[in-house]
Amino acid sequence: xxxxxxRESPDSFPFDSRExxxxxxxxxxxxRCEEPLNRIYREGKIGGYLHLYIxxxxxxxxxxxxxxxxxxxxxxxxxxxxxxxRGVDPKRIIAELYGRVTGCSRGKGGSMHIYDxxxxxxxxxxxxxxxxxxxxxxxxxxxxRGGDQxxxxxxxxxxxxxxxxxxxxxMASLFKVPCLFVLENNGYAMGTAVERHSAVTDFIQRVxxxxxxxxxxxxxxxxxxxxxxxxxxxxxxxKRSAPYFIEAECYRYAGHGFSDTAQQQKTYRSDEEIxxxxxxxPIEIFGRRLREIGAxxxxxxxEIDAEARRxxxxxxxxxxxxxxxxxxxxxxxVFTEAG
Amino acid sequence: MLNVKYGEAIxxxxxxxxERDPNVFICGEEVGQYQGTFRVTQGxxxxxxxxxxxxxxxxxxxxxGLVTGAAMAGLRPIxxxxxxxFALVAMDQIVNxxxxxxxxxxxxxxxxxxxxxxxxxxxxxxxQHSQSLESWYSHIPGLKVxxxxxxxxxxxxxxxxxxxxxxxxFMEHAGLYGMRGEVNEDPEYLVPFGQAHIMREGSDVxxxxxxxxxxxxxxxxxxxxxxxxxxxxxxDLRTLVPLDVETIIRSxxxxxxxxxxxxxxxxxxxxxxxxxRIYELAFDDLDSPIERVxxxxxxxxYAKNLERAAIPHxxxxxxxxxxxxxxx
Numbered sequence: 001x002x003x004x005x006x007r008e009s010p011d012s013f014p015f016d017s018r019e020x021x022x023x024x025x026x027x028x029x030x031x032r033c034e035e036p037l038n039r040i041y042r043e044g045k046i047g048g049y050l051h052l053y054i055x056x057x058x059x060x061x062x063x064x065x066x067x068x069x070x071x072x073x074x075x076x077x078x079x080x081x082x083x084x085x086r087g088v089d090p091k092r093i094i095a096e097l098y099g100r101v102t103g104c105s106r107g108k109g110g111s112m113h114i115y116d117x118x119x120x121x122x123x124x125x126x127x128x129x130x131x132x133x134x135x136x137x138x139x140x141x142x143x144x145r146g147g148d149q150x151x152x153x154x155x156x157x158x159x160x161x162x163x164x165x166x167x168x169x170x171m172a173s174l175f176k177v178p179c180l181f182v183l184e185n186n187g188y189a190m191g192t193a194v195e196r197h198s199a200v201t202d203f204i205q206r207v208x209x210x211x212x213x214x215x216x217x218x219x220x221x222x223x224x225x226x227x228x229x230x231x232x233x234x235x236x237x238x239k240r241s242a243p244y245f246i247e248a249e250c251y252r253y254a255g256h257g258f259s260d261t262a263q264q265q266k267t268y269r270s271d272e273e274i275x276x277x278x279x280x281x282p283i284e285i286f287g288r289r290l291r292e293i294g295a296x297x298x299x300x301x302x303e304i305d306a307e308a309r310r311x312x313x314x315x316x317x318x319x320x321x322x323x324x325x326x327x328x329x330x331x332x333x334v335f336t337e338a339g
Numbered sequence: 340m341l342n343v344k345y346g347e348a349i350x351x352x353x354x355x356x357x358e359r360d361p362n363v364f365i366c367g368e369e370v371g372q373y374q375g376t377f378r379v380t381q382g383x384x385x386x387x388x389x390x391x392x393x394x395x396x397x398x399x400x401x402x403x404g405l406v407t408g409a410a411m412a413g414l415r416p417i418x419x420x421x422x423x424x425f426a427l428v429a430m431d432q433i434v435n436x437x438x439x440x441x442x443x444x445x446x447x448x449x450x451x452x453x454x455x456x457x458x459x460x461x462x463x464x465x466x467q468h469s470q471s472l473e474s475w476y477s478h479i480p481g482l483k484v485x486x487x488x489x490x491x492x493x494x495x496x497x498x499x500x501x502x503x504x505x506x507x508x509f510m511e512h513a514g515l516y517g518m519r520g521e522v523n524e525d526p527e528y529l530v531p532f533g534q535a536h537i538m539r540e541g542s543d544v545x546x547x548x549x550x551x552x553x554x555x556x557x558x559x560x561x562x563x564x565x566x567x568x569x570x571x572x573x574x575d576l577r578t579l580v581p582l583d584v585e586t587i588i589r590s591x592x593x594x595x596x597x598x599x600x601x602x603x604x605x606x607x608x609x610x611x612x613x614x615x616r617i618y619e620l621a622f623d624d625l626d627s628p629i630e631r632v633x634x635x636x637x638x639x640x641y642a643k644n645l646e647r648a649a650i651p652h653x654x655x656x657x658x659x660x661x662x663x664x665x666x667x
Contacts, residue, residue, distance in 0.1 A: 133404020
């Protein structure tokens with residue numbers, strides 16, 4: 001990826017330091033819950049596709065906690081981080097990956113299809129860009145009922161070249177639906193760099209000029225900046241009932257999915273590039289800020305990390321000890337029964 | 340009873356359901372200001388306003404996404420496809436999203452949408468506007484597939500579709516929009532899914548069909564009754580999913596001879612599924628092999644004579660009947 005958006009730290013810490021520590025903790029939990037997954041996958045305990053969020057945590061943690069409980073969220077297939085940030089129990093997420101009946105979707109969705117209607121988390125979707133038209137529909141329903149909720153929709157840079165996304169962005173602007181579109185631009189659509197998949201790589205221009213949607217770019221590795229932009233976007237949407245588009249520049253440390261191994265990744269990106277981005281690790285950047293203002297001591301950090309590891313371990317234990325779906329689940333939920 | 344056209348019956352169903360439930364709305368291309376491409380939504384914009392009769396851009400994928408997302412958030416939307424040929428643009432939304440969300444979410448999310456509009460062949464509309472693809476939708480677990488043949492069924496089935504908690508593909512036939520018939524006025528009159536209708540009783544041959552093709556089957560049944568004294572039982576499936584297998588099998592056990600008939604192409608058409616089900620469940624009851632009447636496996640040609648050859652007609656059904664009774 002050509003451009004590394006490096007910004008100086010803002011002079012003052014823009015929000016409550018206790019809140020800051022809780023967001024730091026959230027990023028740690030997301031990462032610690034995902035770190036063991038490649039190993040577990042290799043052990044054959046989870047299958048299918050596995051898309052890790054590691055490196056992109058500042059976006060979920062910077063944005064999602066700002067939402068109200070009655071707001072809606074939808075995601076693509078890299079959805080674990082969004083779900084955890086929304087408060088979905090990591091136990092139920094990991095159990096879903098294990099294909100257990102205690103999983104969020106009773107083991108029938110898998111990693112890419114995390115749902116929790118109790119938290120208005122309306123699913124992760126595996127077809128690139130396919131979630132965007134759904135989010136416009138959710139936004140339409142909010143507006144139809146006259147509510148002031150918003151619907152947040154996460155997707156990646158690969159989605160920016162899908163026809164349905166452009167149909168949906170046009171419709172979102174035309175119907176002025178309260179949707180926050182969050183493009184997590186991690187530089188690659190699977191193994192194809194942005195410069196190789198998009199004739200115009202300035203997505204803000206494409207969306208603002210193309211569809212008249214208020215659009216903003218942010219350094220997705222910096223939680224403080226993400227939060228600041230997200231606050232502005234959410235306030236705008238609630239006030240005007242109109243869509244907003246955020247492009248968060250970020251980086252995924254792992255391959256696209258499990259099969260995109262370190263060796264495979266050499267076909268499209270260098271170790272040096274990965275290392276360069278890791279120097280701007282979102283958890284490190286934000287931890288440094290918290291330390292600078294005295295909100296986080298090294299013992300706090302150790303304590304938080306130990307807690308995050310414990311949450312991950314407990315989630316894995318829970319999944320390991322959960323039963324598989326009973327066989328009659330095969331035919332259940334194909335249709336919703338009346339009543 | 341009201342005497343109305345098929346298209347008007349569909350409009351009545353939508354009006355009644357929109358008056359009954361404020362969560363029902365309709366969206367699609369030209370449904371509002373233009374009054375509907377086939378006039379099915381005529382007057383509805385004036386009656387319900389632009390928040391509930393929603394004109395959309397020509398963006399079928401986004402239209403299906405719109406109704407699916409709105410349904411996930413608690414509404415009961417109807418999407419009109421200008422024709423079902425255009426729904427092909429939205430196939431990823433319909434197949435990968437709308438149909439599967441209930442299952443993928445472990446039953447947490449329901450998707451009560453109706454995707455309706457004209458399907459079927461005819462009128463020299465040629466390859467891209469004249470085709471019948473009901474077997475595609477029937478193949479997708481999670482979709483219900485409805486194909487009404489009469490004004491009364493159109494109304495009663497559409498009302499059931501709107502009240503159903505699942506995605507319903509409601510395929511009207513453009514060639515039936517002008518068909519008149521008696522329609523039950525009771526706003527609580529529903530035609531349930533999965534109940535085939537024996538339109539004509541007979542003892543010699545069972546004809547299984549649906550939608551516009553039933554008219555062809557009736558004419559054929561009339562002619563063969565007159566000419567050969569062969570009495571056909573004609574079954575209107577009404578819904579392909581769910582499929583009323585019991586009614587079909589009961590009839591087969593009576594007649595022992597079966598013709599299945601549809602407009603869509605023969606290769607992996609719905610008739611193949613019907614034939615297989617009958618062979619699985621009633622093989623020993625059959626006195627002759629099942630005959631399939633279907634469109635030939637060609638894109639729809641434009642020229643009048645070729646188009647006529649590409650859509651099954653009375654003669655094709657009569658020939659099939661003669662074959663099953665060994666007269667051919």
